[in-house]
Amino acid sequence: MRIGIVKCHGSGNDFPMIDGRQVTMTDDYWSGVAVALADRAGPVGGDGLLVLTSGGGGDFGMRMWNPDGSEAETCLNGLRCVARWGMEQHAFLTADVKLKTSSARVARVDDLAPGVATIREEVGPADLQLSYWPMNIGQDELVDEVCDRLPSTRAFTAIGMPNPHLVAFVDRIDDAELEAIGRFCEGRPRVLPNRANVSFVELRGTSDLFVRTFERGVGLTNSCGSAMAAAAYAACLTGRRAYDAPMTVYNAGGLVRATADGGGDVAIEGNATFEWRGEIEVDPARETARDLEIIERYEDEVAAWDAVVEGMVVPPRSDMPDGPLSTATSQQAGKSSYLSPEGERGGRGGRGGKISWDGFSAVTPGSIGKE
Numbered sequence: 438m439r440i441g442i443v444k445c446h447g448s449g450n451d452f453p454m455i456d457g458r459q460v461t462m463t464d465d466y467w468s469g470v471a472v473a474l475a476d477r478a479g480p481v482g483g484d485g486l487l488v489l490t491s492g493g494g495g496d497f498g499m500r501m502w503n504p505d506g507s508e509a510e511t512c513l514n515g516l517r518c519v520a521r522w523g524m525e526q527h528a529f530l531t532a533d534v535k536l537k538t539s540s541a542r543v544a545r546v547d548d549l550a551p552g553v554a555t556i557r558e559e560v561g562p563a564d565l566q567l568s569y570w571p572m573n574i575g576q577d578e579l580v581d582e583v584c585d586r587l588p589s590t591r592a593f594t595a596i597g598m599p600n601p602h603l604v605a606f607v608d609r610i611d612d613a614e615l616e617a618i619g620r621f622c623e624g625r626p627r628v629l630p631n632r633a634n635v636s637f638v639e640l641r642g643t644s645d646l647f648v649r650t651f652e653r654g655v656g657l658t659n660s661c662g663s664a665m666a667a668a669a670y671a672a673c674l675t676g677r678r679a680y681d682a683p684m685t686v687y688n689a690g691g692l693v694r695a696t697a698d699g700g701g702d703v704a705i706e707g708n709a710t711f712e713w714r715g716e717i718e719v720d721p722a723r724e725t726a727r728d729l730e731i732i733e734r735y736e737d738e739v740a741a742w743d744a745v746v747e748g749m750v751v752p753p754r755s756d757m758p759d760g761p762l763s764t765a766t767s768q769q770a771g772k773s774s775y776l777s778p779e780g781e782r783g784g785r786g787g788r789g790g791k792i793s794w795d796g797f798s799a800v801t802p803g804s805i806g807k808e
């Protein structure tokens with residue numbers, strides 16, 4: 438079948454996106470489409486597949502499949518892209534979006550930098566109950582604790598966003614260590630039957646974070662929106678950051694602005710960048726895709742976001758005021774545009790992309806519809 442797609446990204450977490458509202462297809466077929474389109478060795482590639490769906494109680498909905506064909510409960514970088522698309526089609530400025538097991542309130546807000554379409558998403562409450570994932574470790578919650586069922590001496594916090602996240606605060610992110618724990622969680626069905634997204638988080642400056650995530654069903658990614666939400670909440674829950682205080686959450690693909698409240702609600706503002714639109718022939722049963730035709734490229738949007746990333750200054754680690762900007766390195770082919778070959782990123786006073794923090798500073802959970 439021939440399918441129209443929009444290639445998009447939120448903070449460098451990139452996805453093919455399909456309008457599925459008129460498509461009748463079984464879940465197995467959607468899973469096959471995800472494997473075909475998100476394959477990095479194929480004609481499109483991405484960190485998963487986003488599908489705009491009809492409301493089901495909301496103004497519209499979103500479903501998301503990982504590149505391995507598994508369906509995730511949510512995807513918050515992807516939600517900004519789907520929200521933008523859905524709201525543009527309906528001429529909405531705000532909307533309620535139905536997700537697989539939850540819902541989100543979204544709004545179009547002022548561009549965070551010239552030409553960068555920006556969406557606010559309000560999600561939650563985050564869930565600490567391990568029975569919900571489940572994570573079978575014989576306790577109800579895991580908050581800033583070493584877990585002897587994980588191959589690590591680090592203290593983890595387990596959070597349902599509602600997709601499963603394990604978050605550890607570290608002095609320095611070590612990709613190899615993160616990847617080893619992430620891969621372990623991919624293959625331990627007795628402890629983690631639904632696996633987990635695993636993140637290392639550095640405290641940056643006085644109020645910010647840098648997050649690196651091994652995503653369930655994907656591997657190391659440039660960024661993960663639900664991980665940034667989980668990290669923001671975990672930082673407040675464990676007293677490392679303050680509830681209700683906006684923080685900038687940096688990652689290898691850029692940044693978002695996040696605020697968590699004491700009830701576990703999290704608000705995020707960030708980009709929803711469209712790269713191109715096109716059509717492609719997909720065989721869901723064989724999980725293959727071919728004959729991609731790109732109809733239109735959104736070069737201005739792509740350049741506007743690249744300018745933000747180039748001009749971005751990541752605050753130093755809180756424990757190391759004069760340290761380098763970041764040790765994060767991209768492990769993914771085709772994603773090196775966000776990082777120099779040395780792995781140093783942003784902050785070199787590049788082309789600009791000045792961020793309007795005025796708009797971002799208004800981000801608080803529950804603010805959509807009350808302004």
Ligand SMILES: N[C@@H](CCC[C@H](N)C(=O)O)C(=O)O
Nearest residue numbers: 509512513514600661662663
């Ligand atoms: N990158 C996403 C999360 C995608 C789903 C995740 N891999 C999972 O399986 O839970 C995001 O931005 O939230």
